[in-house]
Amino acid sequence: MLSVPEAEALILKIAQPLTDQEVTSLLEAQQRILAADITSDLDFPYWDNSAMDGYAVRYEDIKACGPDHPAILDVVTEVPAGACPSISLVPGQAARIFTGAMLPQGADTVVMQENTKRQGEQVHILQCPRPQAFVRRRGTYYQAGMSVLQQGTVLTPPDIAILATVQCTNIPVYRRPVVAILSTGSELIAPDQPLQPGQIVDSNRYALAALVQAMGAEVRLLKPVGDQLDALRTAISDAITYADVVISSGGVSVGDYDYVDQVLAELKANIHIRSVAVKPGKPLTVATFSVSQASQPVLYFGLPGNPVSALVSFWRFVQPALRKLSGQAANWRPTFIEARTVQPLTAGGQRETYLWGQLSLKAGHYEFSLAGGSHSSGNLINLAQTNGLAVIPVEHSPVEAGAWVSVMQVGTVNIP
Ligand code: AMP
Ligand code: MG
16 A cells, blocks of 8 residues: 555656647637747837827937926827837927837837927927836847747636737647546436435546546546446446546445456556555555557546545546646646644544645635534535645644644635
8 A cells, every 4th residue: 555645656657748739729728738838039019119198209308308497399290009100200309109109210218198298289398207218118028039938838818818919829739638537336326317225326427527627638428337347348448449547436445346456457457556545545546558559558547436535536646647647847736735723633544634624814824624524435515615625644643723734725715
């Protein structure tokens, strides 16, 4: 049985980034992962332009002016935003200019409108700004040829603004990983089927699908498979023909009907992990299939069936692997936040324990509040709105109320 850090390290070693690329558009780019460094042959700003509504002037002409002795200049042209000025300013001249408009040749400074007085074809400059005031110089923010966004970046709205600005409209991104999701167990029924005694509604498929979708991967939902070797073999051998990652839940513990490991062995998978010293979620199978020489191995995660165990295993082990496999360059691991626990926390045994609850920001520090109700791995009801799981390392129990604990963040922190 591996420790949690050992399992994490091994999983991150096995998971290799997909290399297939595709091109996407600005409107589809959110959360996609750049497959190349982006550079542009444009400077930014593209050209010298005004940061104010006012007058473009030559600093030399106005440097001695003041409210009592204004500089008086001839207004020889007007440059609205979007226009290309046709006139070059010579001594004694100014151009009426508006925010974002291109600076005429000869001008080097902009005087804001509020510090001027217009009189017919002339303008009185009442106050002298510093030299080059309110001019956004070409190339001060970005110079052509520099790298503007790096390969492996998960694109966010500001990044998309940058891509638009540098006119990168065919954006090279990695293709989305295809993730097949499979539930195993003869007790499982679909949520819309009538419940018969002994049955359980398959909730894992939907929770896992939501998690995978939220990561920007493509979900293939398989039909639930009963605890029969043949059916399981068929389902898994089919899924590995098209998926990059297969996630199953159930059937990985040591019960008579837990067939996942047996099927993986029959299908010649390389089984890397069978169990991890973690609670919830001890049985965890991680395997790879070398399907073809050309493509990289298919990653298989056999998660435990208990709904909480399945989710915790996903957050702790599958999510980092999926981030790396998707082409994300860094930040694969979960985020851990130091928080004060409101309640005392207890964990038994020799396994790193994850206790679910609420992470909030209160009075300048993070606080963890344990979910009420039973902390059984079969109880998914009190998992509602979980955004953090307190991590109790082996032999660190109990933790007193008010003590600091590391909390794995799995959702947005509450700010009451
Ligand atoms: P297993 O890991 O197959 O031994 O399943 C452990 C427990 O999780 C059993 O009580 C199952 O009924 C339950 N379980 C297994 N799969 C699912 C699922 N897809 N959705 C909800 N509960 C499940
Ligand atoms: Mg089962």
